[in-house]
Amino acid sequence: MTLITILGFILIVIGIWGMLSQSNIIKIIIGFSIVDTGIHLVMVSIGYLKDRTAPILDETVGKAEALARVVDPVPSALVLTAIVIGLAVTALMLAYAVKLHEMKGSLDIHDLKELKW
């Protein structure tokens, strides 16, 4: 496990802790973003292979030697998609926060207990 991976997991834990300990909805959303970032770090670190170059085939990296010289491109591609999706979800959460604030006049998640049991 590389340092980056560990860092990623630490971020995930911090984010989850934030989601659990903060009652302000905006802070919860920030916590969620931190978790997201942590996951992205973990994903990238999985694909990274030490001392290898970017997976771009050009004069320096020929087709034949590519397999031995480049990092795994798939996780990077996945991360890009995950970032886009994370962005959409975060935006939607923030939209929710705005609407909730408009209706309720409060951003405290403890106030959202209309439905229970």
Next chain:
Amino acid sequence: MVNPIYLFVIALAAGFLLSLIDKAGRSAALTVFYAALAAMAGISAQAFIAILGGAESAMIFTAGFKPPFSINLQMGLEESFFTMIVNVLGLLSGIYLVKKLKTEKVYALVLYLMMIMGLNGLIMTRDLFNLFVFLEITSIATYSLIGIERNIRSLSAGFKYMIAGGLASMFFLIGTIYLYRFTGVLHLDSMAEALDLASGPAVVLAVFTLLISVLIELKPFPANGWALDVYEAADDGLVAVIASASSAAMLFVLYKITPLLNGTLLLAVAGIGLTTFVLSNLMGLMQHSPKRLLGYSSIGQIGLIMGVYALLVHSGAASEPMTLLLVAGGLFINHFIAKAGLFWLAGLVGKDSLEGWHVLRKKPVLVFMFGVFILALVGLPPFPGFFAKWQLVMVFSEKGLTLATVLVLLGSFLEAAYLFRWLGKVLKTEGEGEVKTSFAQGLPLTLSALALIGLGAGFSLWIPGGSGLKILYLPMLLAAALFLLDFLPAWVKNTLVILLMSLYAWQLLPGLEGYRFLFGIIFLAGGVLLLIPGYAFKGKRRGFYPFAVMMYAGLAALLISESTLQLFAAWEIMTLGSYFLIIRGKRSEPHALSYMLFSIGGAFVMLMGLGLLYGVNGQSLALTSLETLTQSAGVIFLLIMLGFLTKIASMGLHIWLPGAHGEAETDVSPMVSAILLKAGMFGLIVLMSAIRRPMIGNVDITYWMSWLGAITVFLGNLLAIYQEDAKRLLAYSSVGNLGYVLFGLSMMTHMGWLTSIAFALNHFLFKALLFLAIGGVVMRVKTKNMYEMGGLIKRMPVSFISVLIGIIALSGVPPLSGYAGKWLTFNILLEKGWYLQGLVLIIGGLIAFLYCFRLIYAVFLGQLKDNHRRVKEAPLPVLIPQIILMIAIMFFSAYPGLVLHPVGDFLLKYFPQGAISWQNNTALTAYGHWDGLAVLIITGVMFASVFALLLITNRKAQKVGQFNIVYAAERPSRPELTHVGYNFFAHYRKALGIFSRPFAVKFWDGVSEFAHSAADLFRKIYSGNGQTYLVHIILFVVVVYAFVTGG
């Protein structure tokens, strides 16, 4: 087959175009919207039909690469089926939502299309990361659609959903990336090949992480608080999609990742699923909001489906595709349709309380649909859930999964409890209000109800042994026809049913032999006889005849059942029909519920027994396989017997009976009492004639049955004497009478059984007679309390004679038929030497005199009430069957041999020893002889001579006018105290205090109380706080991981 990629092309193209087209007007946009949904439904349906017809599965690869390098979408048989149902449901729910979609911003249409497209993708993709993308597309579209609702409930539910969904996505991504690391691929099939779970805990952890995220999306207990809130708050058309279509897609995802799982993980899924099923149905007991209740039910059912699926895979049963299809597929499709239907109905009704749903009653068609959805969910025939549950129990028993079977049945029972309570409230709550329906809302409901019925018919054909269910087709068709003809006046339907039932009996009866013929007479001839009083009912009597036909259909099918499946299906159909008959009474709601719950509970226990039989006896469904049982015979006997005992209301299992029989309508009481109770007895005879020495260890079950029978006689009769309500008195008396039947059967001798059958026939005759006579009285005097009656002999002489004959036959004094039973009982007691039970039995028999006397005295003798001075005799249709029954009693009393002799001959098959020998009309046993006709004549002569003597000696007697009396310085404080019949046997209550206490009622009340308190305790974890729900999810993950790794 159309290229399935068009599913996505159409959705995306329409999605982009909608904003533009909307400029030209909403109707144009809606046209495109529905056209897109319809095209998607069409494409997937066409694919399904094509593949079913033998076409190749379609594979879509991106950019011309082959897997594992390309993202691969697959359209095989499973995919085409799932996309088809998801798209059809999407289309229907879209139509249902038309009113809303007309006024919402156009984005709602786009989001809805994206949601449905996302579900298609979830189902079709074979690439793990692509799965994540479609999961997020679906989720984001769903979150947004929930957020469109401009109310705080919906918004806060949506937000909680987002956080939970976010956490689930996190697990999914981590799991995916590590699986990629370990296998080097994202393509599911290649991954399954490359994966080696044994290579280390890290690999297991990766699979676990992926699995847990799928599980969280499937809303396991306790990590499902957010889902409940969404079900309760979001718009009904949308919830129908979330509850049915999204769950379907997620279940399919679980199906797809199954090859990655090992045994432990499968067991974890099974445990989680079944725990969720039991607990969420337990919590459902405490729900008063219809939509939250449906939420609990949905979560439970999804848990059931995934649990059962995992067990089928784990036990290897899933390698048989038909088993997987019938069991998991049946449960799934049943819930899929029924739950969508119920959520749509919820939107239509728009009431926040279960009681409020009574507004449905203004529209019988809606009530019918509601009934269809509820019954399907409970798993009663003729719906797919019934067949799935049956097959499930059979397969699980075969694989030895007893605990799982118990959990499934327990959860189903709890679900039945709250669903039937709801159904009862809908059928019985009084109030104003109406439901407005439109075509757009009616269409999805109608189609889903029809689909359930159609699929039920289909499953009845596909299930192993299903061809035997043909015996139920004709009667069920008649019941269906009667639903359609329900607008006709009652007398037309009554005539129709009497004619068809007579015809059916005419066809069926000659083919039956021995005791089956006798029960055939009771069930069918008796049934026709008891339909005659139906002419006394004016108007349409909606909803009576279809269910009466169902009840009789079940009874008739019992007679000719040769397989356990036939027997059980007939049993359930009969229960269902009788429930709807019983609940017709004005105050029947709680009693019908209690009847149903005891019946379902009993049926489930019986089902366990039948499953065990199937398992230990080489997967045979034949009833005759009971005879060749070599192992577990005692346990199987006990389980099946308990099912039958609930129907004959043995002591302890009897508490439903007094209310159910007492509160029922005039002609329903005799049907359910005189006829229906015999079904349990018939079942016992079938069972006991097959297993004649049921032992568990060294204990002979029949010995304890004899005690149960004796105690039932004693307590049933004792409780009867305390009743103020005439019909309840008769009902308790049935409990006691059936105790004799049980006692006789438990003897396991020729004469014991003959006694039992004599009792049964006799009980049919006199109980039908008494219930009709008393029912007629109640119809006229409008009360059932005996202290409000009196002196009715003058106003209702025929009813008086009926009751007189009835109680003589009941009490077992000479000369009427009851004496046959008594005489035989003494014989069997001497034969078997069970003197202690005999003593209890005889005391019980003596107590019967007390209530018999009270019945005739308080109702017919004494002083006529002022307000009854003008009551008329009961209506003719109620009297006619009484007269026929009296003739039958006289005939049976004079010539008992005509019935008992052939039945006795038939019983020689089972008990060759100890038969009664007959000389003409005289029965001979080792202990004496008896001639019915002679007894009748002698008793008649004695009675006539004493009567004549009294007439001669008492010539000076004078008639006393009604007011020619004096109150002897007594001032009654309450009106009922003026009647000597009030609290008639109070002194016995004092003397026999301990026996009169309602132990059984208290016990069952306690059980119910306990279940409700437990439910209340559990549901408190759903505090409504989004963060608490997060904690639940995290705890859930930790606990499951601990289980999986065994630490």
